[in-house]
Amino acid sequence: MLRKLxxxxxxxxxxxxxAYTAASKFLxxxxxxxxxxxxxxxxRFAPALAIAVPVVEIIIALLLSIPPYRRLGLYASFAIMVxxxxxxxxxxxxxxxxxxxxGGVISRLSWTEHLYFNIFFVLLALLGMWLHTKQPNDPPVKNRFIHGLTN
Structure with missing residues (x-):
């Protein structure tokens, strides 16, 4: 029960x-x-990254909000935060x-504070990955690369 909470x-x-940082970047x-x-x-990658980063952030937020895809969302959260x-x-x-x-208030952090903030979220993602056990309703993963990441 506590694990799930x-x-x-x-x-x-x-x-x-x-969701906040993506919205802030788009706005x-x-x-x-x-x-x-x-x-x-x-x-040199700025034009593509200006679209890709917030889109990826939204995709990860969606993955995390759909229980069968939560595990993949946690791995993606860890990867992007790293x-x-x-x-x-x-x-x-x-x-x-x-x-x-x-985006937003995060841009007001000093670089040291920002680094600590990110490290906290990296550790949070690791904890989430550790707490998440494969659920019977997780979708089957066909791609070997993703399959290797999620097992």
Missing amino acids: VLEIICLLFILLF DYENFRAVIGQSPIIT LFTTYIIVLVTFAEKIPCSC
Whole structure:
């Protein structure tokens, strides 16, 4: 019972995080695109990433909100948070000018606070993956790559 409640809370936190940041990026799309265009690491990919990142965040939020796909959503949450955290570490380590392309109130965090925030969510995703056990109603996974990730 407690396991299920904690898992529900973790999923809800990720749904809120991804829905909020995706909406924020779409609502201020021009600014988001401009800021990621200033990034020394991803400049050439900025136009594609300006659409892809919030779309992926929405997809992950949807996966987490549909119980049979929750496991895949937790793995995707972990993966994207690791990517975001790695990006922050690389930026802070190697970049002179560090633009923040995060949405809403998250963009007001310092880079150190942002790093801690991301690490917290990486750990939360790990806890969610650990708590989630394969349910009988989980959809069968045909793709070997995804199958390897979810087993």
